[in-house]
Amino acid sequence: MLRLAWRNLLRTPGRSLVTGGVVALVVFLSLLFLSVYAGAFDAFYRLLLERTGHLLVRVEDYEDKTDLESLTFLPPSLPLPPGAEVEGVLEGGGLAIVGGRNRTVVITGMEPRGLARQQGLLKEGGLPRASGEALLGEALAQALQVGLGDEVVVYAPGGFGLGVYAFRVVGLLDFPETHLEAQTLMVPLEDAQALLAPGRVSRLEIRLPGLGLYDLKALEEVKTALAPHLQGLKVETWLEANPVYAALLPLYDTIMAIYVGIFFVLAGLILFNALYLSLVERVREFGLLAGLGLSGRRILGLVFWESFLLVGVAALLGMGAGLLVHLELADGFRLPLPQWMLEQYREFGLPEVLYGRLGVKEVLLTLGYAVGVALLAALWPGYVASRLEPVEAMRYVP
Amino acid sequence: MPIIEVNRVRKVYRGDGVETVALRGVDLTVEAGEFTALVGPSGSGKSTLLHLLAGLDLPTEGEVWVGGVWLSRLSRSERARVRLERIGLVFQAYNLLPVLTALENAALILEFRGVPKAERERRALAALEALGLKEKAGRFPRQLSGGEQQRVAVARALAAEPLLILADEPTANLDSKNGLALIERMKALNREQGVTFLFSTHDPRLLEHVKRIVRLEDGAIVGEEWR
Numbered sequence: 001m002l003r004l005a006w007r008n009l010l011r012t013p014g015r016s017l018v019t020g021g022v023v024a025l026v027v028f029l030s031l032l033f034l035s036v037y038a039g040a041f042d043a044f045y046r047l048l049l050e051r052t053g054h055l056l057v058r059v060e061d062y063e064d065k066t067d068l069e070s071l072t073f074l075p076p077s078l079p080l081p082p083g084a085e086v087e088g089v090l091e092g093g094g095l096a097i098v099g100g101r102n103r104t105v106v107i108t109g110m111e112p113r114g115l116a117r118q119q120g121l122l123k124e125g126g127l128p129r130a131s132g133e134a135l136l137g138e139a140l141a142q143a144l145q146v147g148l149g150d151e152v153v154v155y156a157p158g159g160f161g162l163g164v165y166a167f168r169v170v171g172l173l174d175f176p177e178t179h180l181e182a183q184t185l186m187v188p189l190e191d192a193q194a195l196l197a198p199g200r201v202s203r204l205e206i207r208l209p210g211l212g213l214y215d216l217k218a219l220e221e222v223k224t225a226l227a228p229h230l231q232g233l234k235v236e237t238w239l240e241a242n243p244v245y246a247a248l249l250p251l252y253d254t255i256m257a258i259y260v261g262i263f264f265v266l267a268g269l270i271l272f273n274a275l276y277l278s279l280v281e282r283v284r285e286f287g288l289l290a291g292l293g294l295s296g297r298r299i300l301g302l303v304f305w306e307s308f309l310l311v312g313v314a315a316l317l318g319m320g321a322g323l324l325v326h327l328e329l330a331d332g333f334r335l336p337l338p339q340w341m342l343e344q345y346r347e348f349g350l351p352e353v354l355y356g357r358l359g360v361k362e363v364l365l366t367l368g369y370a371v372g373v374a375l376l377a378a379l380w381p382g383y384v385a386s387r388l389e390p391v392e393a394m395r396y397v398p
Numbered sequence: 399m400p401i402i403e404v405n406r407v408r409k410v411y412r413g414d415g416v417e418t419v420a421l422r423g424v425d426l427t428v429e430a431g432e433f434t435a436l437v438g439p440s441g442s443g444k445s446t447l448l449h450l451l452a453g454l455d456l457p458t459e460g461e462v463w464v465g466g467v468w469l470s471r472l473s474r475s476e477r478a479r480v481r482l483e484r485i486g487l488v489f490q491a492y493n494l495l496p497v498l499t500a501l502e503n504a505a506l507i508l509e510f511r512g513v514p515k516a517e518r519e520r521r522a523l524a525a526l527e528a529l530g531l532k533e534k535a536g537r538f539p540r541q542l543s544g545g546e547q548q549r550v551a552v553a554r555a556l557a558a559e560p561l562l563i564l565a566d567e568p569t570a571n572l573d574s575k576n577g578l579a580l581i582e583r584m585k586a587l588n589r590e591q592g593v594t595f596l597f598s599t600h601d602p603r604l605l606e607h608v609k610r611i612v613r614l615e616d617g618a619i620v621g622e623e624w625r
């Protein structure tokens with residue numbers, strides 16, 4: 001039966017080649033798409049993780065609190081795994097004043113490592129290296145009409161520090177969100193503490209080197225171990241701290257399945273067309289097979305074999321090519337986008353070089369679609385062939 | 399027990415409000431080892447009777463027994479199984495699968511039955527040899543003449559060692575020389591291997607070679623002749 005199916009495919013080599021080519025192309029493109037998409041998805045989440053850290057420690061019910069005193073705390077000593085990095089961040093509201101102009105700002109005090117992570121957003125100047133130096137959002141600088149080297153006085157009466165502090169602008173930041181850019185003022189943590197809340201932080205960012213992007217189970221274990229040591233404080237994973245983005249994660253598989261499914265619907269239609277044409281051309285042969293005693297079930301099986309053989313060979317070729325290209329992508333690639341799109345991309349802080357990712361799940365998804373398409377496309381032609389009346393079929397004139 | 403027993407068989411085709419009576423109360427018995435020809439003009443019911451005997455169609459009334467099996471009692475797939483295991487069929491035309499060689503075509507029924515490759519090739523080759531086609535076993539149908547193609551079809555039926563071989567006008571598309579040669583081969587198989595043949599024809603020259611002639615006219619048996 002297998003031989004008969006194979007020979008039937010070879011009798012119309014052009015059609016088999018085109019149909020198989022489409023299936024191979026769809027498998028290839030699906031793998032390519034999955035690899036690139038996963039790479040972009042990872043880049044986005046990696047950026048998020050980099051900005052927030054693996055774990056965040058804040059005061060309990062911080063969402064409901066407004067005054068700086070109840071939102072800040074003295075950093076406790078935490079039992080962290082070896083190599084873990086803890087960074088304190090202090091955030092508070094204030095008023096930036098330059099001459100007769102003023103703007104409300106969010107003052108963010110960061111440790112040197114935190115400030116260094118802003119390098120990608122830096123449009124002009126450099127990072128603060130000493131006390132009294134500040135980074136300003138470009139839009140804020142324009143509103144205050146200040147540039148590099150100018151002085152900005154920050155007034156923060158809501159805290160319990162000095163309440164007023166003078167900074168020299170050393171760098172301007174370019175954010176994708178203009179409203180953020182118009183109220184961002186970043187300064188060394190010690191300066192922010194002196195201004196707002198001596199010795200205190202509003203959050204602790206914990207980074208755990210070696211922990212993968214999606215090692216959520218290991219992350220939960222560290223979080224659970226920390227909980228008893230946090231009196232009046234709360235620890236959250238990076239995904240819990242970003243609920244909107246966390247909600248996207250479970251949708252990833254569904255979105256992938258839908259996109260790849262659309263590719264395969266196209267391949268399925270072309271395959272169906274080829275199988276149906278083949279049926280119409282071979283009505284007399286199917287009649288002969290039925291006349292000789294081949295049951296309807298086995299005739300159906302013959303059509304399925306033809307479909308599976310064609311799709312199987314094409315899928316293997318497409319998969320081979322797709323995996324080869326993926327290996328290249330896994331070493332890093334640049335998105336082939338126009339310059340203006342890349343600039344937008346960069347503005348969000350996303351890396352220009354992405355790394356393709358393809359797991360067993362993605363490969364199985366593609367194979368599953370190929371098998372499903374082979375099955376579905378053969379269903380109707382196979383059914384029709386299996387129900388042909390042998391006498392009438394053998395008299396059929398194409 | 400006879401190989402074929404047909405009792406009071408009527409076959410009526412209905413379509414577009416028109417009834418066509420193809421067979422009107424046919425009774426026929428064929429014993430093992432017979433070499434019988436069904437003769438009659440076009441439209442006399444020869445093909446219809448052969449189709450009923452092969453289980454390709456069912457009678458409107460009456461009983462058709464083949465090898466002790468009442469075909470009307472069987473489902474479509476059971477009748478297919480009877481054909482596969484007990485009946486060899488040779489059709490008027492379009493007998494072979496073009497993608498298979500003569501040997502593969504001759505071994506096709508055995509393959510469908512699940513006979514191991516070596517065994518089915520041995521039997522198919524022996525059948526081709528019996529029909530003088532051993533040298534052309536590797537050729538595809540397009541590389542064979544019409545007569546040779548029909549002989550491959552007979553070889554396919556023969557290799558399966560059926561209870562009987564039914565042939566519907568096997569010589570209709572052959573010239574008289576090839577037609578006669580085919581009938582002579584069939585007769586030799588009947589004589590030497592005891593294969594039962596029932597075939598339809600309207601070629602009077604072939605009738606000299608048969609043992610029994612059954613005459614059909616207008617859907618009824620109008621005469622029988624033994625030789």
